[in-house]
Amino acid sequence: MKESMWGYLVIVIGIVLIFVIFFFQNVTNTDEHNMVLLKEVTEASMNDAVDWDAYKKDGTVQISEAAFVESFIRRFAENAQLSSTYKIDFYKIQTNPPLVNIRVLSSEATDSVGYHGEYTLTNSINAILETDPTRPVTNIK
Numbered sequence: 001m002k003e004s005m006w007g008y009l010v011i012v013i014g015i016v017l018i019f020v021i022f023f024f025q026n027v028t029n030t031d032e033h034n035m036v037l038l039k040e041v042t043e044a045s046m047n048d049a050v051d052w053d054a055y056k057k058d059g060t061v062q063i064s065e066a067a068f069v070e071s072f073i074r075r076f077a078e079n080a081q082l083s084s085t086y087k088i089d090f091y092k093i094q095t096n097p098p099l100v101n102i103r104v105l106s107s108e109a110t111d112s113v114g115y116h117g118e119y120t121l122t123n124s125i126n127a128i129l130e131t132d133p134t135r136p137v138t139n140i141k
Contacts, residue, residue, distance in 0.1 A: 027119070030081070030108055034123045037079055038104055045071040046098055046129045054096075062096035063129065069093070072102075084108055098129035 049068035054060055069090065080086055084106045091101040103124040109116065 023117075027108070027121070030084070030106065031121050031123070033081065034104060034106055034121060037076065038102065038123050038125050041072055041075045041079070042100060042102060042125055042127045044075060046100065046127065050129075060096060061098060061129065063098040065093045065095060068100065099127070101126050
């Protein structure tokens with residue numbers, strides 16, 4: 001009888017560990033997806049928001065704040081996970097030199113192991129648009 005109880009204990013612990021591993025794998029995958037999405041969307045939105053008129057006029061590279069926010073929200077919404085709730089905070093958008101500070105909060109929920117757990121993942125990025133002054137710009141609109 002004593003040995004069979006140890007067997008049951010090992011089986012129960014194994015099942016609980018499988019659910020814990022599944023939960024943390026889900027959190028890790030969601031966090032990685034959010035960070036890659038944030039990085040890629042920020043870079044593309046900054047490139048979309050470059051003010052080409054100012055560049056043609058005096059050679060300064062700057063971005064349009066309204067164009068950046070519009071492009072960022074559109075691109076992020078197209079690729080975000082439907083099961084998450086997102087809150088996007090724009091802390092600083094500087095037009096010249098192009099600099100943005102963004103934080104994305106995503107609320108997640110899980111019902112594994114019969115326990116309803118809610119957690120919030122936070123990803124932030126500070127991005128500066130860099131240009132190579134020795135390379136001529138060829139895609140002026």
